[in-house]
Amino acid sequence: MTAPTGGPVIVGADSSAASADALALGRWAAQTLDLPLIVAVVRPAPSAIGSGRVDAEWTADRHRAAEAVLATARDTLGDPPGVEYRVVASTSAAHGLHDLAEHENAALLVVGSRSTGPAARLFAGSTAERLLSGSVCPVAVAPAGLPQPPGALGRIGVAYVDTPDGRAALTEAARLARRTGSPLLLVTVVARGDAAVPFLLGDDAERAFLDTARETYEDALRKAAESVPGVTVNWELRSGDVVETLADLAEVDVLFCGSRGYGPARRVLLGGVSARLLRRACRPLVVVPRAP
Template sequence: MTAPAAGPVIAGAPGPGALTLGRWAAETLGVRLLVAVVHPAPAALGSGRVDAEWVADRHRAAERILDEARKALEGADADYRAVASSSAAHGLHDLAEETGASLIVVGSGRDGPRERLYPGSTADRLLAGSVCPVAVAPAELATPPGTLGVIGVAYVDTPDGRAALAEAAKMAGRTGARLRLYTVVAQGDASLPFLIGQDAERAFLETARETYERSLEAAAASVPQCDTDWRIVPGDVVDTLAELDEVDVLFCGSRGYGPARRVLLGGVSARLIRRARRPVIVVPRSG
């Protein structure tokens, strides 16, 4: 394995899904895995001894969680760290900036269906401004990543889409997995205003499909190091992408505006991470 070219993969708020995905991502990218548990820091206006005792108790609880992670990851090349912060998301943000993290992996929220993504408040806050890609994993991965041999990309020809493609190509190139690009187009008159006319609508959809085909062909050609194919799928974009079960992970961009090099969820990615069957990796724009 080549020497690490970037910072670690951080598995935060670890559960079985996050640990499994984090370990696979770290091994795939050739970087170390850093398992982190964030616990409360002393309050600036705390109540003295009571506050200190409570913080110490939370620190011990974090260490117990890390011990459980060590057992689950026996044999993994990993570091473990308890981080004190005002919130889990803030602590993971700071840790990512400190270490130059390649990826942050978090698990789904406790209230979510076991086989679906449903990020809790930590994931929601983390996704609103991370400096590196963020992966959200189901609580339990019925099919471990790396089993299916396909890395998916929700692709549109925008800076966000190209950033997602670049990150997905790195992972596909290292695993030898097929890289598959998906563009979802609306069906029927969902694309056009009411009463536009069926002939005009059909002509519009045919022109749109030709445009998508050209952009997908160009995108596939831009990553010659990967075995790449693409698909244009009719339907609702969130519903269609959420139901994909043929990919190890699905990469998507964050949004078309906002600060560069930060994850800021747009409408599609925000809904997708709550409903997708497979792990989703949200990628910030590169610049």
């Protein structure tokens, strides 16, 4: 969640109620990591085709609307010193935030969830989902109506799987944990026996497979915990649906995960988990870019 160059935390704001949650999460991240905070609103860029006068009037109207969003953001934050407010012109919100993050060498991009989702649940719109495609830095999504302010629970979660992406998520989570003094909770989820495929393997073979898999996962969790110096690390192996189990992880301030994950036998964080978590997680989710 930190960048070695100390780049800023960037919050993408808009006119929805979800912006308040994104601003709260972004301010906490910037203060915790001792990084600059930039609040950005992306407005449509002028069209390359069309009436010059009409296009200019429409562009000016969109700029005024963006400035109004920034004014609301100032009021929401209490206009603290040192915060930058910017209007960015682009073809889409995701594209504009991508470009700004790359230009500023951002440490973190923060956006809110769509307000149409259930209370205290993420229901990420296209902006958050598109940000995950080729993002130059971790992307954090705040659930609608945060039940607790960021940092109140004092624990950092990691959806861990022993892959390059899982280890990248652990590294970023550990950096935040060192700044906050919070312990880490590493969670690996495996399918319950009744959720597996005994009709292919047979009941006995399936149980033997799950027992072996559990030993593999526990060993990976143990080694991962031992690999993080200077941080208290707890780990748990849980059974159930991967997305539902991780989405209900309410005892952490923030949950880190990789942008993709294929565990042993493709049982853990089986593809698309990060995207599905965006729509369901009850706590802020930080998706770490794919490891090179």
